[in-house]
Amino acid sequence: MPFLPHTDAQRAEMLAACGVRQVSDLFADIPPACRTDGLRMPEGLSEIEVYERLHRLSHRNAHELTCFLGGGFYDHFIPAAVDALASRGEFFTAYTPYQPEASQGTLQAIFEYQSAICRLTKMDVANASMYDGGTALFEAAMMAIRATGRNRIVLDTGVSPIYRRMLECYTRNLAIEFEEVAVAHGQSDRRRLAAAMDDRTAAVILQNPNFFGAVDDFGDIAAAARERGCLTIVSAYPVALGLLKAPGDMGADVVTGEGQSLGLPLSFGGPYLGFLAARLALVRKMPGRIVGLTEDRRGRRGFVLTLQAREQHIRREKAMSNICSNEALCALRAVIYLSLLGKGGLAEVARLCATKAEYAKQRLAAVPGVRVKRSAPTFNEFTLELPADAAEVVAKLVDKGIAAGFPLGRYYPGMENYLLVAVTEKRTRAEIGHFAEALESVL
Amino acid sequence: MSELIFEQSVPGRRGCSLPKLTPAEAACHLRMPEKYMAAEPPDLPEVGELDVVRHFTNLSRRNFSVDTHFYPLGSCTMKYNPRICEKIAALDGFANLHPLLPQLRGGGMLTQGALEVLYETERLLAEVCGMEAFSLQPMAGAHGELAGIMLIAAYHRERGNRRTKVIVPDTSHGTNPASAALAGYGVVTVPSNAQGGMDLEAFKAALDDETAAVMMTCPNTLGLFERDILEIARLAHARDALLYYDGANLNALLGHCRPGDLGFDVVHLNLHKTFATPHGGGGPGSGPVGVKAALAPYLPTSIVVKRSDGTYALEYDRPESIGYLAPFYGNFGVILRAYAYLLMMGRDGLTAAAEDAVLSANYVRRRLQDRYDLPYDRVCMHECVFDAGRQAAQGVRAIDIAKALIDRGFHPPTVYFPLIVHEALMIEPTETESKEDLDRFIAALREIADLAAQNPAAFADMPATTPVTRLDETKAARDMKLRV
Numbered sequence: 012m013p014f015l016p017h018t019d020a021q022r023a024e025m026l027a028a029c030g031v032r033q034v035s036d037l038f039a040d041i042p043p044a045c046r047t048d049g050l051r052m053p054e055g056l057s058e059i060e061v062y063e064r065l066h067r068l069s070h071r072n073a074h075e076l077t078c079f080l081g082g083g084f085y086d087h088f089i090p091a092a093v094d095a096l097a098s099r100g101e102f103f104t105a106y107t108p109y110q111p112e113a114s115q116g117t118l119q120a121i122f123e124y125q126s127a128i129c130r131l132t133k134m135d136v137a138n139a140s141m142y143d144g145g146t147a148l149f150e151a152a153m154m155a156i157r158a159t160g161r162n163r164i165v166l167d168t169g170v171s172p173i174y175r176r177m178l179e180c181y182t183r184n185l186a187i188e189f190e191e192v193a194v195a196h197g198q199s200d201r202r203r204l205a206a207a208m209d210d211r212t213a214a215v216i217l218q219n220p221n222f223f224g225a226v227d228d229f230g231d232i233a234a235a236a237r238e239r240g241c242l243t244i245v246s247a248y249p250v251a252l253g254l255l256k257a258p259g260d261m262g263a264d265v266v267t268g269e270g271q272s273l274g275l276p277l278s279f280g281g282p283y284l285g286f287l288a289a290r291l292a293l294v295r296k297m298p299g300r301i302v303g304l305t306e307d308r309r310g311r312r313g314f315v316l317t318l319q320a321r322e323q324h325i326r327r328e329k330a331m332s333n334i335c336s337n338e339a340l341c342a343l344r345a346v347i348y349l350s351l352l353g354k355g356g357l358a359e360v361a362r363l364c365a366t367k368a369e370y371a372k373q374r375l376a377a378v379p380g381v382r383v384k385r386s387a388p389t390f391n392e393f394t395l396e397l398p399a400d401a402a403e404v405v406a407k408l409v410d411k412g413i414a415a416g417f418p419l420g421r422y423y424p425g426m427e428n429y430l431l432v433a434v435t436e437k438r439t440r441a442e443i444g445h446f447a448e449a450l451e452s453v454l
Numbered sequence: 455m456s457e458l459i460f461e462q463s464v465p466g467r468r469g470c471s472l473p474k475l476t477p478a479e480a481a482c483h484l485r486m487p488e489k490y491m492a493a494e495p496p497d498l499p500e501v502g503e504l505d506v507v508r509h510f511t512n513l514s515r516r517n518f519s520v521d522t523h524f525y526p527l528g529s530c531t532m533k534y535n536p537r538i539c540e541k542i543a544a545l546d547g548f549a550n551l552h553p554l555l556p557q558l559r560g561g562g563m564l565t566q567g568a569l570e571v572l573y574e575t576e577r578l579l580a581e582v583c584g585m586e587a588f589s590l591q592p593m594a595g596a597h598g599e600l601a602g603i604m605l606i607a608a609y610h611r612e613r614g615n616r617r618t619k620v621i622v623p624d625t626s627h628g629t630n631p632a633s634a635a636l637a638g639y640g641v642v643t644v645p646s647n648a649q650g651g652m653d654l655e656a657f658k659a660a661l662d663d664e665t666a667a668v669m670m671t672c673p674n675t676l677g678l679f680e681r682d683i684l685e686i687a688r689l690a691h692a693r694d695a696l697l698y699y700d701g702a703n704l705n706a707l708l709g710h711c712r713p714g715d716l717g718f719d720v721v722h723l724n725l726h727k728t729f730a731t732p733h734g735g736g737g738p739g740s741g742p743v744g745v746k747a748a749l750a751p752y753l754p755t756s757i758v759v760k761r762s763d764g765t766y767a768l769e770y771d772r773p774e775s776i777g778y779l780a781p782f783y784g785n786f787g788v789i790l791r792a793y794a795y796l797l798m799m800g801r802d803g804l805t806a807a808a809e810d811a812v813l814s815a816n817y818v819r820r821r822l823q824d825r826y827d828l829p830y831d832r833v834c835m836h837e838c839v840f841d842a843g844r845q846a847a848q849g850v851r852a853i854d855i856a857k858a859l860i861d862r863g864f865h866p867p868t869v870y871f872p873l874i875v876h877e878a879l880m881i882e883p884t885e886t887e888s889k890e891d892l893d894r895f896i897a898a899l900r901e902i903a904d905l906a907a908q909n910p911a912a913f914a915d916m917p918a919t920t921p922v923t924r925l926d927e928t929k930a931a932r933d934m935k936l937r938v
């Protein structure tokens with residue numbers, strides 16, 4: 012059997028030490044009627060056979076399409092050093108750093124991750140990670156509800172529909188009311204947002220850039236929210252923060268987002284990384300692990316899990332959240348990525364994305380019948396209006412080797428002819444040109 | 455002392471190379487109004503690639519891990535993580551697969567390989583657990599618990615049952631009551647009996663028509679099989695309360711007993727425990743949730759189905775579903791590793807793994823029980839829980855024993871849990887540790903017990919072999935230095 016080191020002789024010796032004749036004696040507490048008589052599954056395979064089978068399956072996926080798909084999940088460049096460092100066994104085969112002296116590597120890395128997220132979002136504190144951007148947003152909403160004692164949430168429809176339906180799922184059994192406010196001309200509708208916020212509103216939830224790709228400055232909305240005593244939660248795209256105004260500079264109280272773009276492979280939907288950062292005043296309402304700096308008995312700097320009275324293993328049903336394992340290894344990848352890119356590199360990646368997207372926008376808008384949906388400025392993703400059903404156009408472009416984008420009709424009824432196109436630093440001028448030509452040929 | 459990566463920053467230094475824009479692209483000016491732009495890029499470190507590689511390599515050396523140390527952290531199943539699973543997860547056809555690809559052409563025909571992995575993993579887990587159906591969406595164990603409780607809420611809502619509370623034993627993981635509360639339920643905690651099981655009379659008193667579910671871990675967190683489980687199931691079901699299985703300890707039962715056959719209606723698993731995927735320093739995990747047939751309609755959207763022609767599709771039209779728990783299909787990269795592990799172990803491998811895990815735990819129990827108190831002296835399953843009460847009376851607490859183990863090259867067991875054992879040392883050896891390593895660990899713990907009896911003061915300075923000695927947690931909480 013693979014991975015089982017005991018020899019039969021050792022098993023016999025251990026059974027004798029346990030004072031039993033056979034191993035089944037150790038399972039005697041299981042009611043006889045409930046004992047399994049052999050699982051109905053295949054015999055084990057060798058390493059060669061398993062690799063061959065899964066290698067074959069991996070080829071039954073269309074990963075080689077040129078990717079213009081985004082929707083919050085992007086085909087960014089990952090420096091080789093991210094994989095090399097994150098695949099060190101000392102990191103990935105450890106667990107939650109309950110014993111700080113034996114876990115300083117993980118703890119310091121998380122502290123650096125928290126620092127990087129705070130600097131990116133311009134917030135005071137960040138936790139050690141959440142599962143993904145959607146669950147981070149739900150936890151942010153719960154923070155606001157606890158902090159304000161109110162139970163209404165105003166939700167901009169520029170927030171990812173993937174996240175909005177997750178919020179709906181998580182709150183179904185809770186007394187939380189949502190009011191969705193539709194975007195106007197692709198951007199947050201100031202007038203209706205202000206009207207929707209009242210003295211029962213815990214928070215307004217916004218996204219930048221929004222799902223259609225439009226960039227915004229929420230300073231005025233955050234100010235209006237503050238006047239009404241409600242918090243502003245912004246879901247942000249971290250790579251864009253290399254170029255765009257940070258949510259903290261707009262007056263956000265809580266910032267969340269999907270960290271996949273910070274050095275994590277797309278991996279068919281996970282594992283990803285939810286980041287969550289907030290103003291210091293909210294720290295005791297935050298979910299999840301938080302690492303703090305302290306000293307040992309000889310005055311040396313060290314790191315520990317801190318403020319644990321918020322957490323389930325201490326507070327049980329009164330905890331701020333049920334989260335235990337989070338996405339520590341993904342957070343490690345993110346801080347390695349952000350260190351490699353650095354201040355200049357992240358700004359450059361952001362500028363490459365935005366510029367190439369602008370180029371793609373012009374090339375694609377030049378295709379007869381295609382229009383760029385008029386909207387606010389965009390970052391690396393934009394909405395095209397096609398003269399045909401976007402889902403059908405996209406299906407045809409697959410045959411030409413292109414994952415052309417996301418057909419918006421899937422989430423927004425009435426937008427069947429609209430296509431959401433994403434461009435990252437990995438897309439070349441030639442690929443963008445090929446996309447434009449292919450699009451023209453299928454319309 | 456290890457410098458922070460931020461402290462190594464030198465203005466102008468770069469750690470990555472990026473492509474240049476072509477002239478045609480560069481001619482496209484960004485039309486981004488000033489008010490949308492950051493005044494300056496985020497203040498990230500400015501360091502070279504070697505700086506980063508050396509920094510994080512050196513950080514990694516300040517960790518204990520399964521790869522470097524025996525890591526018998528109870529309830530966490532720190533078994534070996536096979537490297538073949540890492541190699542498979544890194545295959546381009548999996549790692550570079552965009553989760554929205556199935557939206558581009560009907561029925562996920564662009565991702566048949568990935569959908570097959572999901573489908574087959576669900577089927578295997580259903581067989582291992584004796585359940586009807588699984589969703590792989592939950593992204594960690596606690597997330598699976600929340601999903602399970604939400605499924606239970608949907609079940610009761612559908613039947614018009616007014617249910618307000620969830621029952622947990624006092625040995626339960628903290629995530630159990632926290633998950634129940636997050637799903638809107640009140641929590642009732644039932645004490646344990648003298649044999650370490652849930653007290654049946656107290657349970658009967660707590661159980662009523664407002665009970666939505668009973669959340670059990672089996673074997674429980676004392677490492678003991680819940681002997682009254684069939685009676686608990688019968689009583690719960692008689693009230694139409696559902697029985698929930700926390701799968702943290704499934705490793706003990708693999709191939710020997712299926713939670714579904716014990717009467718459990720909903721289970722969550724921890725693929726990072728039982729199915730050998732890496733713990734990652736605290737995730738990513740994966741917490742699939744499995745159900746009996748009556749609850750299958752409520753499983754999260756989407757689910758993978760197999761068509762009559764052998765192809766796979768994602769089904770979204772599920773009117774009774776609790777909805778969208780994850781952005782996509784769960785932590786696919788973790789699920790894939792677990793699938794590879796399941797294929798390698800096969801039927802007999804899983805059964806043998808449980809046997810060796812249970813044998814090893816009992817061996818440790820028997821070899822240490824003359825030095826440490828056993829609060830519940832009976833055959834254990836995959837882990838054993840000692841009470842360092844005898845040592846505490848000598849001035850050496852469970853935490854001190856943990857630190858002494860670190861100096862002897864072992865990651866400590868879980869301490870102070872379950873809560874009902876005051877000086878708990880919860881030891882889970884797992885099946886992948888050799889007898890030689892178990893013997894070394896046993897010898898160390900025996901020597902520590904002897905030292906506690908002879909010279910308790912010696913423990914104050916432990917650990918002495920680590921980069922830092924004991925850390926001031928009060929200062930951390932007071933100063934709140936949570937970033938630089």
